[in-house]
Amino acid sequence: MANLEKRAIFASNRKVLALKNTRRKNPSFIPSILSISMVLLMLGLFLLLAFSANKMKDYLKENVTLTAYLHLDAHEQQVKELVQELELNKSIKSVKWTTSEEAANEMKVDLGQDFIQTLGYNPLGGDLEVKFHSDQANQQNLAATKKWLSDQALVKDATYQSSQLDQIEANSQKLLGGIAILGVLFTIIAITLINSTIRLDLYSKRFIIRSMQLVGARRWFIIRPFIGKSIMHGIYGFVISGLILSGVLYLLSTYIPDPQSLVSYVELGIIAGIILGAGILLTFVCSWFATRKYLRLKLEELY
Numbered sequence: 001m002a003n004l005e006k007r008a009i010f011a012s013n014r015k016v017l018a019l020k021n022t023r024r025k026n027p028s029f030i031p032s033i034l035s036i037s038m039v040l041l042m043l044g045l046f047l048l049l050a051f052s053a054n055k056m057k058d059y060l061k062e063n064v065t066l067t068a069y070l071h072l073d074a075h076e077q078q079v080k081e082l083v084q085e086l087e088l089n090k091s092i093k094s095v096k097w098t099t100s101e102e103a104a105n106e107m108k109v110d111l112g113q114d115f116i117q118t119l120g121y122n123p124l125g126g127d128l129e130v131k132f133h134s135d136q137a138n139q140q141n142l143a144a145t146k147k148w149l150s151d152q153a154l155v156k157d158a159t160y161q162s163s164q165l166d167q168i169e170a171n172s173q174k175l176l177g178g179i180a181i182l183g184v185l186f187t188i189i190a191i192t193l194i195n196s197t198i199r200l201d202l203y204s205k206r207f208i209i210r211s212m213q214l215v216g217a218r219r220w221f222i223i224r225p226f227i228g229k230s231i232m233h234g235i236y237g238f239v240i241s242g243l244i245l246s247g248v249l250y251l252l253s254t255y256i257p258d259p260q261s262l263v264s265y266v267e268l269g270i271i272a273g274i275i276l277g278a279g280i281l282l283t284f285v286c287s288w289f290a291t292r293k294y295l296r297l298k299l300e301e302l303y
Helices: 002-024 029-062 076-087 100-111 115-119 139-150 162-203 206-214 219-255 265-296
Strands: 065-070 092-098 127-132 155-159
Touching: 029 127, 029 162, 029 219, 029 265, 065 139, 076 092, 076 127, 092 100, 127 139, 139 155, 139 162, 162 265, 206 219, 219 265
Parallel strands: none
Antiparallel strands: 065 127, 065 155, 092 127
């Protein structure tokens, strides 16, 4: 059997050498690698969108503000104690205290004039801006905290935009649904493109496969080099798509001061692992089935 496999290698090498000069100017592996690279690039962009969409939702939820307006006669020590009590709440991310003087200065900047000099006194009390962690920013927590603040003696009123939170939830559900649909469509397109690319590449080598089969080479012996080549194409495609994605992220960093607010380094590592795994798995599976197809064809079906 070993001699038969050597004869198969010799026969296949003769055909490769015969076609070498015609393929030197236009290597068949270049379109294959480029096609795989584009598919993996689309996968990377899709994953970036999926991860950043979730981060964007968290960012928006954490910026929903519950504002407590303080009475003019609220004492500083009482306000500090109230702030400390709020900070003990694990669902609350931050509490910002704006004093009446700071509120007046902000109003002066907005109006462009000194309204205190006109009125003769400062009508503005201080306020507390309360923000919640994204997983705790829901109607139940905000309503309960609003009621608790409204019951405090030094708080005149507490309010938040409940419609804003509902809108964030509704829009995020639509976005995640759209991403899921895109994911299904992308998976179908990716498998189709990679499968077509590999099948086209193997089509040009169908007579080599047939020659190896005729001299008695084992099935796995015939399939193995084609699978190995396809996997290498998948790895090359991963490298090319990774370089392009790095360029995209670099361009985004010029517009976004903190890119990690959307995608962390850990998530980038996960994305890279998924792209590499997809490149290897898809090329392996497609090459396996495409090669097996040509092994089952009759001689007249090769033409």
